[in-house]
Amino acid sequence: MFSLPPFSELKELVASRTAGDVLHALKSPHPDLSDLAALLSPAADGFLEQTAARSSEITMYRFGKTIQIYAPVYLSNFCTNQCLYCGFSAGNRIDRRKLSLEEAESEAMILHNRGFNHILLVSGDAPKAMGVDYFEALALRLRERFASVSIEVQPLETDEYARLFAAGITGVAVYQETYEQKTYKEIHLSGKKRDYEYRIDIPARAAEAGMREVGIGVLLGLSDWRADALALGFHLAWLRKRFWKTAFTVSFPRLRPAEGDFTSSMDVSERNLAQMLFAMRIFDQDVGLILSTREESRFRDGMIGLGPTRYSAGSCTAPGGYGNPDLTGEQFSIGDHRLMAEVCSDIKNRGFDPVCKDWDMTFQLH
Amino acid sequence: MRIVCNGEEREVDRDIRVAELIRTLELDPALVVVECDGDIVIRDEFESHTLKEGSVVELFRFVGGG
Amino acid sequence: MLSIAGRKFASRLFAGTGKFSSSAVMIKAIEASGAEMVTVALRRVDLNDPSDDIMSVLDREKYFFLPNTSGARDADEAVRLARLARAVGGGDWLKLEVTPDPRTLLPDPVETLKAAEVLVKEGFTVLPYINADPVLALRLQDAGAAAVMPLGSPIGTNQGLLTIHQLEIIIEQARVPVVVDAGLGAPSHAALAMEIGADAVLVNTAIAVAQDPVKMAAAFAKGVLAGREAFEAGLGSHRTEASASSPETGLDFLR
Numbered sequence: 001m002f003s004l005p006p007f008s009e010l011k012e013l014v015a016s017r018t019a020g021d022v023l024h025a026l027k028s029p030h031p032d033l034s035d036l037a038a039l040l041s042p043a044a045d046g047f048l049e050q051t052a053a054r055s056s057e058i059t060m061y062r063f064g065k066t067i068q069i070y071a072p073v074y075l076s077n078f079c080t081n082q083c084l085y086c087g088f089s090a091g092n093r094i095d096r097r098k099l100s101l102e103e104a105e106s107e108a109m110i111l112h113n114r115g116f117n118h119i120l121l122v123s124g125d126a127p128k129a130m131g132v133d134y135f136e137a138l139a140l141r142l143r144e145r146f147a148s149v150s151i152e153v154q155p156l157e158t159d160e161y162a163r164l165f166a167a168g169i170t171g172v173a174v175y176q177e178t179y180e181q182k183t184y185k186e187i188h189l190s191g192k193k194r195d196y197e198y199r200i201d202i203p204a205r206a207a208e209a210g211m212r213e214v215g216i217g218v219l220l221g222l223s224d225w226r227a228d229a230l231a232l233g234f235h236l237a238w239l240r241k242r243f244w245k246t247a248f249t250v251s252f253p254r255l256r257p258a259e260g261d262f263t264s265s266m267d268v269s270e271r272n273l274a275q276m277l278f279a280m281r282i283f284d285q286d287v288g289l290i291l292s293t294r295e296e297s298r299f300r301d302g303m304i305g306l307g308p309t310r311y312s313a314g315s316c317t318a319p320g321g322y323g324n325p326d327l328t329g330e331q332f333s334i335g336d337h338r339l340m341a342e343v344c345s346d347i348k349n350r351g352f353d354p355v356c357k358d359w360d361m362t363f364q365l366h
Numbered sequence: 367m368r369i370v371c372n373g374e375e376r377e378v379d380r381d382i383r384v385a386e387l388i389r390t391l392e393l394d395p396a397l398v399v400v401e402c403d404g405d406i407v408i409r410d411e412f413e414s415h416t417l418k419e420g421s422v423v424e425l426f427r428f429v430g431g432g
Numbered sequence: 433m434l435s436i437a438g439r440k441f442a443s444r445l446f447a448g449t450g451k452f453s454s455s456a457v458m459i460k461a462i463e464a465s466g467a468e469m470v471t472v473a474l475r476r477v478d479l480n481d482p483s484d485d486i487m488s489v490l491d492r493e494k495y496f497f498l499p500n501t502s503g504a505r506d507a508d509e510a511v512r513l514a515r516l517a518r519a520v521g522g523g524d525w526l527k528l529e530v531t532p533d534p535r536t537l538l539p540d541p542v543e544t545l546k547a548a549e550v551l552v553k554e555g556f557t558v559l560p561y562i563n564a565d566p567v568l569a570l571r572l573q574d575a576g577a578a579a580v581m582p583l584g585s586p587i588g589t590n591q592g593l594l595t596i597h598q599l600e601i602i603i604e605q606a607r608v609p610v611v612v613d614a615g616l617g618a619p620s621h622a623a624l625a626m627e628i629g630a631d632a633v634l635v636n637t638a639i640a641v642a643q644d645p646v647k648m649a650a651a652f653a654k655g656v657l658a659g660r661e662a663f664e665a666g667l668g669s670h671r672t673e674a675s676a677s678s679p680e681t682g683l684d685f686l687r
Contacts, residue, residue: 024666030604052683241607244570270686302685372476391479397487398477399520406519424476426516428486430458431473431502432448432587432614432636 002200002238007180010037010227010234017041026054031283036233039279040226048275055278055307058285065352068288068310069344070118071111072152074319075099075138077329079124081191083177085219087258087317087331088124090191094259095329097319098129105141110322114314114340117147117357120173122317122331125154125193132160136167143168147357150213154192155202161209172206173215174199175251179231180223187222187262203235207243214239214246215290220273221255221264229276233283240284249288249310252276256294256332270299274306281307293336297346300336304350311347311354314340367419378417385412387423398427434631436609437525437557437578439496443468444626445656446498446611447649448636455489457645462495465639465649469632471498471527474517487521498559500527507546514551526551527581529561537587541568545575552576561613564595569602569610580606581634583614584625588637590617593624603629619655626659627667 017038025035076098079088150171291308318330344354401424447467452458499517504510564582585591609631642648
């Protein structure tokens with residue numbers, strides 16, 4: 001069971017880091033959690049150039065001049081949780097829809113025809129509307145057509161993850177949103193997601209089930225971002241020690257405008273987000289860092305080569321939205337509206353290779 | 367009767383017990399382990415375990431090592 | 433304090449008891465090393481000279497015996513030696529070593545893993561001696577090893593940490609304690625192992641064959657302590673410049 005030091009201590013740790021600590025962290029061959037705290041601290045803001053340079057150097061060394069490309073496929077926006085920040089929140093009056101297996105397959109095939117080989121299946125948390133049987137059936141339909149299919153759906157049991165892995169799902173993303181328990185309770189009003197402790201063990205469960213890749217993350221704008229990013233570092237380090245065969249990714253989605261009009265009191269700037277990405281890269285050289293279409297094209301283009309390794313492109317967050325762009329009921333409104341081809345050509349123009357196909361699940365025997 | 371003890375043939379009394387063999391060899395029973403015909407004889411059985419004609423006995427103990 | 437399989441050790445120096453010129457010198461050297469954990473080997477009793485027994489010269493109240501399986505060339509032999517060691521009263525702890533190549537005495541990874549799987553099931557507390565192979569270390573950890581004992585360089589060579597980069601990876605990844613074993617020829621080697629974060633070191637030859645083994649044992653004790661304290665104090669990096677002088681990355685796009 002993963003347990004975190006009290007959030008107040010994490011805040012304290014970050015706040016007390018000095019410029020000297022930042023320089024130490026930048027030079028450390030094996031940065032630890034206290035170095036991560038330094039890199040996330042206010043003191044590190046003055047060293048953003050050096051931090052970016054170090055992050056870039058490591059990213060080049062570990063990942064080369066490549067950016068992986070993926071897109072989400074939204075399957076259902078039914079949800080039994082009430083979460084203040086989310087467009088799918090149970091109380092919201094939005095156009096609710098779930099795709100049949102045929103519809104989901106055809107959405108995925110639209111992406112396939114646009115050149116996508118890595119997709120992420122997304123749904124709200126409503127097991128009665130969409131459960132593990134559905135995901136399994138869909139995975140079996142898609143596995144021959146895509147190099148990898150990942151899921152970001154409701155938390156499942158270990159044996160269910162194992163079932164999906166056998167059916168061809170290779171990655172699971174499940175974000176804690178915030179590691180501050182008090183805030184967590186305040187924004188997750190009802191539903192299974194309200195159980196903080198339950199959720200925090202899900203990434204370990206997915207790794208235990210044999211998933212090749214597990215993604216963790218925090219939703220920026222809910223709590224103190226510095227402490228939340230540090231908590232994420234604790235979680236990542238803990239997972240790494242236990243599941244050495246699993247690859248991990250980290251995502252720092254910033255809150256986007258969504259149905260429900262939740263407004264954050266915690267503003268997180270692009271500069272802050274950049275600092276977080278650099279810090280996480282320096283802390284963990286091999287972690288995949290995801291930058292989604294929540295961010296604007298200017299920011300995403302600027303960050304190429306500095307730390308992030310995976311971009312979504314041409315995303316639509318409403319179920320069925322690729323086949324029918326007029327549909328509403330999206331989870332949030334995106335910030336980068338470019339088509340996949342445009343994103344790729346902008347990546348190429350910066351001297352990087354947009355990788356649409358990384359590995360191939362055909363190689364997987366078990 | 368004859369037994370093989372630590373690779374050497376040795377003449378011993380018929381139906382000799384492990385404990386007696388250890389005494390004959392002037393060893394401390396608390397410090398040795400005995401293997402008889404491939405099976406470990408635990409210390410509690412030294413008094414009761416009898417050897418047979420042709421038994422292959424190995425006696426081990428700790429020595430210095432890294 | 434160092435803890436292996438729930439047992440605490442005040443000293444992070446483990447001492448080997450082989451290769452000494454006499455028992456008397458060995459006892460004094462072990463005493464001077466401050467070691468609590470000492471390794472011993474299992475051998476056939478020499479019926480022509482039955483007197484020399486390590487258990488009669490080293491106080492078992494004072495020292496924790498870690499029997500090894502030296503001499504084993506494959507998993508089956510190691511398992512046999514382990515069972516014998518337990519029967520002689522060596523307890524359930526075991527330094528598992530499988531060394532089929534008599535020239536280098538390098539450990540066999542495949543047989544070591546096989547033996548570890550069997551011995552863990554039989555209730556042994558297994559500390560396998562391995563080459564500095566990070567994936568093997570993790571596989572052994574998964575198999576239930578209580579610690580891993582990667583080598584710094586081939587046993588008896590006094591060459592120090594030839595495997596330092598691999599050791600660093602093992603130390604970074606392992607959840608179980610890492611005891612650097614073999615090849616540590618000088619207190620500075622032991623100190624370096626501790627500086628990079630090893631939990632303990634095992635030294636034998638360098639102490640046993642020194643001109644003054646007692647003095648060398650004390651020197652190793654100091655080396656281990658210095659290295660550990662430096663690790664805890666947080667060493668600075670010897671990286672050449674942290675890219676601070678590299679060209680501007682250009683963060684003007686940030687809003």
